Each structure stands twice: as C-alpha cells, then as structure tokens.
Amino acid sequence: MADNNPKDPSAKATDRLNQISSHITPPPASANTPRRRRRKSDKDALPADYSDILGQISTIQKMGATPDPNNRGYVRQKQAGKLWVRERVEQLLDPGTFVEVGSVAGTVKWRKIAEMREEPVEYTPSNNVQGFGKLGGRTILFTADDFSIRAGHADGAIHAKTKKMEQLAISLKIPMIKLVDGSSGGGSVTTIRKEGWSYIPAVDTFHQVFEQLNQGIPNLGAVVGPAIGLGAARVVSCHFSVMAGDIGSLFNAGPNVVAGATFEEGLSLTDLGGPAMHCTNGTIDNLAADEAECFEQLRTVLSYLPNHGLDVPPKVPVDDPIDRVCPDMRTIIPRKKERMYDARKIITSIVDEGSFFEIGSLWGTTAICGLARLGGQPVGIISLNCEVNAGAIDALGSQKLARHLKLLDMFNIPLVQFIDIPGYAIGTVAERSATMRHGITLAGAYYATTMPVFSIVTRRCFGVAGGVMVGCREPRMCVAWPSGDWGSLPLAGGIEVGHAFELKELQKKGGPEAREKRYKELEEEYKRLMNPVRTANAFGVEEIIDPADTRRVLATWVGHVYEVLLPQRVLERASGKLQPRFT
Template sequence: MPEPAPPSTAQSAKDRLAQVSAHVSPPAANTPKKRRRRTSNQSDLPADYSDILNQLEKLRTIAATPDPKNRGYVRQKQAGKLWVRERVDQLLDAGTFREVGSVSGTVTWKHLGGTKEEPIDYVPSNNVQGFGKLGGRNIVFTADDFTIRAGHADGALAEKTMYMEKLSYTMKLPIVKLVDGSSGGGSVSTIKKEGFSYIPPMSTFPWVVKQLNAGIPNLGAVVGPAIGLGAARVTVCHFSVMAADVGSLFNAGPQVVAGATFEEGLSFTDLGGPAVHCTNGTIDNLAADESECFSQLRTVLSYLPSSGDSLPPVTPSSDPVDRTSPELRSIIPRKPERMYDPRKVITTVVDAGSFFEIGALWGTTAITGLARLGGRPVGIISLNCEINAGALDAFGSQKLTRHLKFLDIFNIPLLQFVDVPGYAIGTVAERTATMRHGVNLAVAYFSTTMPVFSVVTRRVYGVAGGIMLDCREPRCRIAWPSGNWGSLPLKGGVEVGHAHELSQIRKEKGEEARKERLRQLNEEYERLMNPVRTANAFGVEQIVDPAHTRGIVAEWVRHVYEVLLPVRVMERVSGKLQPSFA
C-alpha cells in the first residue's frame, strides 16, 4: 500500500496552536471543577500567623503586668523593693529595652481541638534580661525577679543566664546584673521537682572569667538579699554596689546558719548587710537606695570602654586644663604631725565634679576611684593621712591591688598622689598579714602595664613608698616642696641609726648629754632632708609649684591618650598584651 502523505507544515502549526490554546483558555462554564481533597487542617490556620503572634502577645502581657494578689509581689512591695520590671525601666535609657527570652517560663495550655490551643495560665521565668542602653551605651543585662520562687532556679533560668553571659563576651557588650535572690541558684525543692539530686554546676563562670579578663565591663547591684550563687555573681563583678535600704549578701540565709553555727535570730542585715560587706571589700560601694545604685552603675560605665580592645570614652570638659590652683601651695602643713584632706587635693587637680570614689568604706587607709583630666578618664590612688597616718594596712593593700588590676584591664592610666609613711606596724598589722598583702600589692604594681604618673605630696618611706614610685621605668613623677622621703622616718630612725653613739654618751656623760646630742642629730638630719638637696643629686626628677600640678598632669594624660594608649590597644587586639583581672 502506498504510505500516507505527510501533513503540510501549515497544518502542523495549526494543530500545535490549538493544543496550546486548550491549555491556557479558561474552561467552559458548564465544565465541572475537580475538588481538591483536604490533606490537612493547617488551612484552617490564618496565613499571617496571627494565632502564634496573639499567643506571644498574651504571654508577654501577663509577664509585664504585676499581680497585686500574688504573695511574692505583695512581699516585694512590703519590703520596700521595686518590682523587677520597674527596676529595668529605671535602669535603662527610656525606650531602649529589648527583652530576650520574653516568654520563657511555665505555661498551662488549653486544647481547642485539632492543633489549636491557647495559654490560660503562665508563670514567667524569674529573671528578666535583654538589651538596652545605659547612658547612651549599648549593654546587656540580667535582673532577678524575687517575687517568683525567691529567684531560685527554674527550667529556663540557667540557660537564659548562660546565653546572656555568652552574648556579653562574644559581642563585647558591658553586662549589668541586678541581683535579688539566688540568681538561679538551687533550692531544696528543686530536688523534689526533678526527682533527683545533682552536683551543683558552674557552667557560667568560665564565661564570666573571660569577660573580666577581656575588659568587658561586668557591673552588679545588690537590690535585695543576694544568696549563694547570687552573692557570687555580684561579688565577682568589676564593680558592685549595694542598696542600703534593701540590700544584703550571704552564703546561706539565717535559717541555714542557725542550723549550722547555732547563731540564732539573725536578720538579713545582721548576717550580711551594708555594715558588713561594704566595709570588708566584698561590695565596692554603698548606695542609699535602688535608684542611687542605678545612678552609680551609669556613672562607672561612663569611664569605661566597652572592652579592652578600645580606648576609654573621652567626654567634653569645660574645666580648663591649664587652670592653676594656688590653694594647693598651703594645703600640706609644715608640721609633719598635722593632717590634711587628701580628697581636697584630688578634687582640686582633676576636672571639676569628675571624681568618683570606689570603696570609700573599706581599706580606708587608701583612696581609690576614677576621674577625668581634660575629659579623659584616669584612675586615682591616694593614701589617706587622716586614717592611721596613711600607713598601708592589709585592707588598704588589698584595695589598691584590686584597683590596679581594674585600671590595667580597662586601659585607664593611673594618677597617684603619694604620701605614705610605709606599711602599718604593730601587733594588729602582723596578725592581719600586712606584709603578705603588701607584697601582693608590689606584684600588682610591677605586673600591670598601664601608664602611671606620680605626684609626691609629702612622705615616701620604706618598701611601700618604693614600690609605688619605682613601678615604672622610666618614672613619670613630680614632687611638691613638702616632699619628705627616706628608708625610715626621722622620728625613731635617728635613735636607731645612732643607738651605739647615744648609748655611750649616756654612760659617759649622762642622760641630759644624750638628749642634747639627739637634738643636734635631729636638727642636722632635718637640714639634710631638704628636698632641694635630693633634686641636686637628681634623686627626684622635678620639684614643682603645687599650683601648676593640674596643667602638668593634664599634658601627660593628653600624650598618653594620643600616643601610648592606641599602641596598647593594638597590642591587646593582637594578643601581645594580656592583662588579667581574675
């Protein structure tokens, strides 16, 4: 049979066009539609996820609304304490709070059928934390909620706290801790809840140590009873402050103490109130109330960089750096037995209103703090001649050691006003291990590397004086005309140095002759102690008019910030310089 003729090209094109048209044209009106079988009930849920958003909003509203019938909330208010979210509002700059873990906690759900459910009851995690700004600076923070299980651990708190510690370190953001309770520490009831006992974990502390040594500000406030882990979390901070009206701190509460040591009837304040821990160095500063705690945290942060990889923040100053202070010429009495106000010296030299004292109630033979010169932050150290004549005791040495590490970790240069008769002496000094802590101070002076400038206002004696002034090479220091120095003070020192001669005179010529010779020796030594003679031998680099101290020191600080600190920061970043606080 003959084969059929192939279709023409025109016919093929028409067939293809018809086929395409059938695909794209709408079906006829009478063509029945095929119904798609519902495969799931997910299509009942709103496409904009408003159901999930509404659940979140409801939980957040419950968490942000205090329950006046809740016994924990009632107890908080009766104690005169702020609620946790009131604290956050007072601490942070207005409108900057961004919560992390805002719906963590225990929720009771009501099943509505299918996959639908709604929360009907919610107990938030007993810690509020997140991001915010403090004095215009970005920070992370944690704030305990004592109204819920007195701040003891719940299912989410440990993870939340660990997360914030990690964020602080990795993002190089200062962290602020408002401690009221155990900060997630354990409770006996936790054993019943979990069904087993456990070895106490300390998973957050490696991150805390990293923060401390990286120079990331770690600041804490005691705004209630800080117990166990809560006490540890605030004590380890670079800076801590306690509210005098509501704050206390202890390893275990009065009931546990009564069972262990038989000390009964103790209140929180008796056991670990401000009179205990603001005077022994556990807590740095005392504040009148919670509001002042927040103010002090804000002030301290204003002096500090966000990490050791940056410079301290410089602020404008209206106080002229070349301002002279004639009153300093007569502030040091000519009679060595008389005292003067060392804080007056500090506040006269630094920018007006910039001195912030740290640790005023403990280690009172020493004065430490922060200030500014030309708007640039500096650390301050001074001896306090009004307490124990300025002799460094054990507490004073511990205080200075801590402050030196604090300044070193934050790249803050040190300005010190030196008037030290030496280490404290006597039986109390020996029993309190003054030399042990004094040697630790020497190690701190010689192991830290921040720039140091010394102003010798009066006495420099013994090992204590030597370590303070010889801790940097070359030395940057000046002396006032009131300078007086040596291995030992003349009073008592002359008799020791000439003991044999004076003893012989008494044996041969009597007591009156001995006294006369002692008077002659004292007069001779006092003449030789003229500080100008030391300057003649270049034993002191420069004796200056006290009135010009501010200008001299401010110029040194300017040079440090413009030339030395940028190099120091690069060495920190490269790992060449690794100061240690903890």
C-alpha cells in the first residue's frame, strides 16, 4: 500500500539541489584515467595581451616621430630654414598635450620573422600630421603638412585623415588650426602614374570647411612654406590667416607651371606669391616675422573667440579699471581740421591695456580693424585712418571692413567703431577700382549683420559711407566728441557745389575779390552753424561726451551687452531665428 504521507518540504528541496549538482559537477577522475590535453594551435602561441600588435604600433610611431637626417626631403626642409612638421606641432601646442590621430597611417615595409609574426622595417608616414592638442589651455584640432614627403601632395591617407578632422571639428565643435606647407593634399601628375588612371578633381572636404566657417567654429591658418593649389585654398578659406615672412608664399600654381602658361619666366616663390604680394592685397590677413610669431598670432586670435557660434566670447581677468580716465583724448584731435592724428593711439588708450590685436594692417590701409577687450570682454574694433587718403574708404578698405563685420557677427563679438570719415574715396583711381561697388557691399554687410554696435564720432562723419556706419542699427548707439564735424558734404568743396551759381555770378560782376569775400562769409556762417552743440540741441546726436570718459562709457555698454544681449542672441541662433553667414 502506497505511503500517503506527504514528504517533508525541506527534504524535497535538498533532493532537488543534489540532483542539479550532479548534472553540473563532473564525477572525479580516477587515478588511472589519462587526462585529455588540448592541442596548442599556432594562434594560441601568440601573446594573450596583444603585446605583439602594440609593439608594432609603437615601432611605427617611433619611426614616424624620428626624423631621418639623410632623407632628401628632410634635408631640403632644414636648408630652407623651416621647422620639421613635428617640431612645429611641439612649438604650437601647449607642452604635453599632443594626441595624434592616424599616427600609423602611411606605407610600411614588413619583414616576416616567424609563423604569423612580422615586424616593420621601413615606414613612410602620411604627409600630414593631425590630431588634438591644447592652445592656450583650449582644446583644438589641427592639421600640419609635412613638405618633406612629396611636398605635401596627395599621398596615402592624407585625404581621409583631413576629411575626418574637418568632420570632427563640426561634431565636437572644436576650433581647427591649419599649418600649411605645400599642396596640403592637392594633386600631382605623379599620382596619375601611381594610380594608373587620371581623375576629375574633387574637393569634397570643402563641404565641411564652409560648414565650420558658417557655424562659427574657429578656423585659423598659417602659411609656413609654399602654399600651393589646394594648400593655398585651405588657408585662405579660414576666418583668420597669417604668413611667415621669412619662408611663406602662396600661389595657385608654382613658377614652372606659370612659365608654361603665361610665359613669365624666372619667377621665384616670393616673386610669385610672397608676403609683399598677398599680405598687401587681402589674400592673407596678417604678416609674421617667422613661424614662432605665426603660432603666437594664432594663440592670440583664438583667445578672443568662442569655441563655436552658440557660445559667447571668453572673458579674461583684467587689472585695467573700466572707469580709467584718458585725459590725452581731449587733445588728440587737432583743432585745425586738415591736420592728421594717430587713430591707433585712440584705440590703444581706450581699450584694456595691451589688448588690441590688429587684423590686416598691410592692406586696405584707409581702415583699421581688429580685436580688443574692454573690462576683459572681447570687442571688435573699426576705425578710419586719417593718415591714409584722409580716411576716405576705398575699394580695399571696404572689402577689409566687410570681412571684419562678418567675422564679428559669426563669433557674437560686439563692435566698437571710432568714426572719422569724409566719405567714400573719390577721383579716377577710386572710380577705376570700383569703389562704389565695394562700398555698397560694405553697406550690405553692415545691415546684414546683427551683432551690437556702438559708434563714437571722433571727428568727421560725411556722406553715404558715414550714414551707413553710424545708422546701421536701429535704435543706434552713438555719442560724439566735441571735435565732431558732420553733414552731407565737407565744407571744402561743399560750398562750391551748393553756391556755384551765386559765386560764379559774383565773379563775373565783381571779379575774383568779390567772389573770395562772399566765399569767406559763407564759410564763416557754415562753420558757426556746424557747431556740434547745435546738433545736440536738435537731438541730432544723442550726447557729446568728454573724450576722457570714453572708456567708461564703452565699458558700461559692453558689460550690458555681455550680461543681457549676447545670451539672448545665442538662444536665437540655437533656435534658428538668427543665421549669420561668413561665406
């Protein structure tokens, strides 16, 4: 008869556990049973920690980082007085911050040393060193051409590496620095022979380049050798560019190609596209004495810029009081209106001490522009240069200022401008160089940009040019100095135009003496009526201030801009309401 008494629950659980254990744990082997051994394969003989692969990488990296003093390209680089590419990287970046990307990209010759074992014996790196680093404490991306390898022409992985860096700059929103020496990946006829076929040229990296420019991701370039073709295009398509005066040059094609196309023979690199050519026509923004100064200028410009257009420019600590009085400004403008003065002294006296960095000093010299700080906060600077063409804006001056306006707009930098302008340049040279065409392009830049603008009329403000500069924002922020002098036309010439019939009739009737007498009467009357206080009486100018107080007035405005206006501007850019463009 079956036992109907239920089994104790704890006993059932113990039986079940023993059953499971018997399935998991194998029975103990007897002493006489031989142990089965796994056969070692060739793969198992390789080190478990992959030290062989890591060793190969380390060896290749060491080869790439060690210059060969017998290499023809390296010898040529040194004989030209140029730094080797990795020496440049060391001098550019903050010490110990270089992290290379694509460190073993290149051509390797291997030697077999055992089954499934080989070691690198020769290595030709890709002719462009790229990666991450820090510049003035800021994380950046950079590309640096190696002219010692095929003069920087397309080779190995240079195209893929460069495109990757351009893409990373956009996705990570990190500034990009470009050291150009050679063609920077441009084509060479030897590439056709190597590949066995010719090709239709492509510059697909420029899609990323222009996206960076218009997103406000800083692109800064330096010409540290001959920048040829694509290399020239890469450095010119930057927000800021600088050329080393001792070794730099830039051209679409070299002297040999030019000789065959235009029959200009015997040209040197400097003759064709040296600093005297391209630092004076606006192709390159600034000139530096050598590579070290190039690197310093790159650091300086970056210090004024945010990492991208959705941020405000960085503020730095400053010891210069914002309410500092500048008494020299009361006498810097001569009472005799025909006399000149140093416009740069006004700028350097009012901004934070030592903070003014001029851009484009050798071209478009009727205008002065650059970056500075007020209370530690970056501002853009525009002034007219009365020492060149009396400060009348010519075609190159218009181009320079238009480019600067777009730079400031792209990086959310407020503009401070010192106005002393007689108008657009006049005369046959001005007409031949299309001054009005470029002047209207400048006007378009003033009205298309939206960064805050504050104007100080230090002396003259005449004509269309003056009206555009002062009236580009609504409501305008504008004050004047007691030396202010303004109107549709300057008196010199303006009286002749406005009273031409009267003066002509007087000369007919009373001779030159009568005409001269009436002219002086009119001149005296107009000078009395053009007293700037009369303009302020009619609220034609918001305020006439003591020039010594200009720094305080500007610093107060800049402080408000950074506290209130720029955060709002950044939000509008993020939402798509504002879409500034550099190109």
